[in-house]
Amino acid sequence: MNGMEVKAKLVEGTAILYPGAYLNQLRGEVIEHRCQALLDQGVRRLVINFAETELINSIGISILLGVIETVNAANGTLLISNLNESNRELFEMLGLLSHLCIEETEERALAKFHSCA
Amino acid sequence: MIKLEMRKMLHTIAALTDLGNEINSSKDFDEVIRTSLHTCLGTLAIPKGAIARYSAKPRQLKIVAAKGLAGVVGQKIELGVDEVAKIAARTRPIKLTAERNGLAHFVRRNQEMFNKLRAHLAVPMIVQGELIGVIYLSEKLSGEAFSDDDLTIINTIARHIGLAFYNQRLIVSLKRRAEENRRLYKEMRQVYHDVVRAFGSAIDLKDAYTKGHSDRVARYSEAIAREMGLSGEELENIGVAGYLHDIGKITVDRAIINNPRPLTEREFKELNKHAVTGYEILANIRHPWQEIAYMTKCHHEKVDGTGYPQGLRGDEIPLGSRIVTLADSFDAMMTDRPYRVRLPLEKALNDVERNTNSQFDARVVTAFCRLLLKELNGASRERIIIPMIGLKFDRAQIVSQLEAIISQFEEISLAV
Structure with a gap:
């Protein structure tokens, strides 16, 4: 671990993670480890809230791909919420949208979690 | 968008x-x-x-x-x-x-x-x-x-x-190359020091009475220099000068070196040439440290200007030479010579004291006395001088004598 903190909370069995302003290697690795730890604890529903995220670099994307695979391999479900326009375009360009369930807000992600899963 | x-x-x-x-x-x-x-x-x-x-x-x-x-x-x-x-x-x-x-x-x-x-x-x-x-x-x-x-x-x-x-x-x-170069350099230095030691032994072989003299002078010189606060290459430099200080004697007739009678004026002149001859020999070698040749040349200079070959005074004489001078003289006093037996330690120290500020530098003398005192008191782990001074002396008397020399010259050397 690299000492970087990533905010997270647990709401009725669903873990919500907040990558912060810049999803790079440091934050990406923390999210990766937190997700793995949550899965190990039995949590199977995860939301990554990108509300504060202004920038995602290529390393962040690569780590995010790893998180998607890890969650899928553990029969979990990952939802993405609060993507800004720029990040949505990036995800679209990279073909990520078809592999992710995306909700406008965290509340909607929590509410619609089951239907998406 | x-x-x-x-x-x-x-x-x-x-x-x-x-x-x-x-x-x-x-x-x-x-x-x-x-x-x-x-x-x-x-x-x-x-x-x-x-x-x-x-x-x-x-x-x-x-x-x-x-x-x-x-x-x-x-x-x-x-x-x-x-x-x-x-x-x-x-x-x-x-x-x-x-x-x-x-x-x-x-x-x-x-x-x-x-x-x-x-x-x-x-x-x-x-x-x-x-x-x-x-x-x-x-x-x-x-x-x-x-x-x-x-x-x-x-x-x-x-x-x-x-x-x-x-x-x-x-x-x-x-x-890897830098590491290899460092290793080679270390080896080369070791070879260099081995050669220097071999030269020292070769010089001493010329005189039946001075076996091990160069080795002892080198070790005394290094120990005194260390006591004076010198370190690193400067210290090594003085050690090498100690080994090679008499190298000029290889051109002096063995009969003069081993002569048991007082030397004639001509023989003295011949013997005294060894300082310059040594310089001429060493000056032609590319030493890692250029001062060694000159230190050798000056090891018979006296701080009052009455030494040879140049009659230099005080700080005109390189510090290394002033250290080697004392180490050389002390070892000569503490070993048998063709013309006399070794001096008792008390007498040797008296000679050192008497010749301080004429032949010997007061700072070098006080450092030497401090060093010997530390060895006698057990304050120094290394024993460089003690092995040569034997056991026939009154320890308390020698300690007192050393303390007196230190207190007499320390102020002067500090003032200088």
Whole structure:
């Protein structure tokens, strides 16, 4: 671990993670480890809230791909919420949208979690 | 909304910038390569990939980093000579699934490994025509085929990562050479000191009474110099001068050196030439430390200006020479000579005291006395002088005598 903190909370069995302003290697690795730890604890529903995220670099994307695979391999479900326009375009360009369930807000992600899963 | 093409370009430029920063960072190289692989994969949303480093002996590609693939790091892919040449000649990524990729045999032979790697593309890393390694990439997450633009981006990234490997190899090679040079230098210095010691012994063999004299003078000189706060090369320098101070005697007739009777004026003149002769011998040698020859020349100078060969005074005489002068004289007093038996320690110290500020430098004398006192008191772990002074002396009397000399000359030497 690299000492970087990533905010997270647990709401009725669903873990919500907040990558912060810049999803790079440091934050990406923390999210990766937190997700793995949550899965190990039995949590199977995860939301990554990108509300504060202004920038995602290529390393962040690569780590995010790893998180998607890890969650899928553990029969979990990952939802993405609060993507800004720029990040949505990036995800679209990279073909990520078809592999992710995306909700406008965290509340909607929590509410619609089951239907998406 | 930014156009898709512009968005792609910005993402790629940002990725290349990140890659450049990563490659030029001071992080552990394995970590740099791991992160570089992430950059490569994240640029085009490729979920799995690995980087293999090429080694020529044996000819193989070794997986050094992987992402999304378990248990592949450390695996090896053997290569034939022609296969290395074929891969090194490629300027574009190789589609491993393509039937006519020119490497059908290589792909078939390693199909199991490529399956493990989920390898769809093999991207050679070539620097100056030399195969450095290969990046293996799975298909894109989207499942779309790699476009020509994608292949160009991947190629550019591979060139960057290849350069990182190439530069790291150069750095490792330079470090090895520097280490080898350090080792050789250390060995050379050891040889140098061995030769110096051998010279010292050869000089002493000329005189039946002075066996071990040069060795003792060297050790006393170093110990006194250390007591005076000198260190490093300066200290070594003085030690070597101690070994070689009498080297000029090799040209003096053995009969004069071993003469048990008082020397005639002519014999004295002949003997006294050894200081200059020694200088002439040593000045022609490329010493690591240039002062040694001059220190040898000055080891019979006296601080009051009555010494030889130049009649120098006080600080005109190199400090090393002033130290060697005392070490030389003390050892002469403490050993039998053709013309007299060794002096008792008390008498030798009296002579040192009497000749301080005429023959000997007061600072050197006080350092010498402090050193001997420490050895007598057990305050010094090293015993340099004590082994030569024997046991026939009154310890309390000598301690008192040393303390008196120190208190008498310390103020003067401090004032100077």
